[in-house]
Amino acid sequence: MINVVLCGGNGTRLWPLSRTLYPKQFIKILSDQSLFQMTILRNKPFCSKTVVVSNEEQYFLALDHLREIKVEADRFILEPIGRNTAPAIALACLSVHKDELVMVTPSDHIVKNETEYARCINKAEMLANNNHLVTFGITPYYPETGYGYIESDGVEVISFKEKPDKMTAEKYIDRGNFYWNSGMFMFKAGVFLNELEQHAPEIYKRSLIAFEESQLHYDTVRVQKEHMESIPSNSIDYAVMENSQSVKMVPSDIGWSDLGSFESLYEELPKDENFNTISDNYLGIDSAHNLIFSEDRTIATVDVDDLIVVDTPDALLIAKQGSSQKVKEIVGELTNKNSQLRHNHVTSYRPWGHQTVLDSAPQYKIKRVVVKPGQELSVQKHYHRNEHWIVVSGTALVRINDKESLIRTNESALIPMGKEHSVMNPGKIDLILIEVQVGEYVEEDDVVRNDN
Structure with missing residues (x-):
């Protein structure tokens, strides 16, 4: 069985903890492990392989979190933009054999009753092996209005319900045969793709094109933006589950929460x-x-x-x-104002390390920059600012135009405006430097990168 981990969400309802570039699945708020790490480790006993579907901007975060727990994903599928869960799951299923069992799990949920979780997975596996699309319905404890509901008779699904108002949710709880929609699924990859082709043919067709035209580098599938944009955005529930006649539900009392508020x-x-x-x-x-x-x-x-x-x-x-x-209305207001508070924390993470803004004003900005061993910042230049780098720890290999120099602890380098430059960490420990930007404009979009 393959665990498909959906890792592209932004967790806007947990702002300001969760931001676009550091969403809730990577926050270590409940323990010394992130929700993403907990998801990977929880499903590892049941699944022989792991496929992670992620926004390409979060790829390096996922890699770092996997390295921390000493786990390697068998495949990454990187989306340049999100198109909801139906296309994400379609791309994952297209990347594996059609007879493989797939267990789809969001990356930001918790499960506290792992014994019951194992029992539910075993029951779902039997149903999925009989060519059913299986969803997991969570036993509700209170009339939650933030979840969709599944009406069922045992494993037989009667209907899917939208997020209800308080009075409707109370009626669901009183009736006793309504369950929270967990967003977890199990099925054969080919069975899902056949149902998707039948009930949402445009999503299937465009996802197939996007997958076939994607770039494969080792075990990383990079979907091209123009192909991703052509896929209609829709959830698996709307596109498939609410229309298919092959759906079964496993009632699950597993101590579940999506930490959605x-x-x-x-x-x-x-x-x-x-x-x-x-x-x-x-x-x-x-x-x-x-x-x-x-x-x-x-x-x-x-x-x-x-x-x-x-x-x-x-x-x-x-x-x-x-x-x-x-809170999501606050995030909407920030979006309308084009505020970076929606996207970034003071500390932001990059493939090469991370940086923290220590102070800023209209004509200067001061950052603490950490570059991991063997990593290098892209070659770039700026038209509106000079930069001054001071090495605090480690050794920096600094390139300015065609000149290279080693800068050590308590030494510095001046990067004049308009000069191409980069910095690399050639050492065995983190390179830590203080970057002082001074100029008429010190925002992040004053960067011209040289990709050659």
Whole structure:
């Protein structure tokens, strides 16, 4: 069996923790492992291979997280843009033999009852081997309005329901045969593709073209943007599951959560005697039932209850418990303003390492740049700024036009405006340098890269 891990989501409802370039599946908020790592390790006992479908901007993040847990993916499928789950799963199924069993799992969910999880997988495997499309329905504990529902009679699916209002969700819970739609599936690759071709032929046709025209480098499939854009965007539920006559559901009481809101995150975090989340950075006086998250600063509350307070270096969220679904509206406002707060943290990650903005103003910016051993920044130049690099630790091989020089700890290099330059770490330890940018314009789009 092959585990297809869908890894392209942005987790907008957990902003400002989750950003486009560092989404929630890579955040280590529940333990010393990210949700992505937990997903990979959870499914490894059942699956002989792993296929990761990811946005190409998150590829290097996924690689780093796999290296940390000493696991290699058998294949990466990199999407230049997201087109929802139906095309993502289609591309994965096209990359394997049609008779292979595929277990599709999002990368940002948690499962606490692994014994029951194993039982559900075994039951799903029997159904999938009989050419059924299998979905996992989660036993609901309360009338959640943020999930879709599946109405069933045992393993027989009666209907799929949209995210309900509160009154409708309460009726579902009272009836007892409604389950949360988990977004996890199992089927033979060929069976899914046949159903997709029947019920969503345009998605099938365009996905097939995109796959056949993609670039294969070792075990990495890079889909071309123009072909990805031609695929209609749709979910597997709308495109296939709601239309197919071959769907079965495995009722699953597995301690599942998609951590799709701060309320669901609050339920999973340890709490003190006043039901405030536990943090070394939190002091509460006569305060209860608060979710408090802070990376650095101390947060103190007095006489407040039922709050969500999420503090990051560049953004602060304060909300009432029960209202965090509206966070996606904040993200919408940031999108309308073209704000980088939607996409980036103060620290951003790149294939070569990471960088942190320490200070900035209209005519200067100061960064801490970490380059991993053997890695190199792309050759580039800037038309509106000079750069000054100061090595804090390690050794830098600096190239300015055609000249190369080694810069060591406590030494520096000046990069004049308009000069092509790059830096490489030739050593065995991280290269750490402070980059000071000075000029009339110091935004990230003042970069001209030389791809030759």
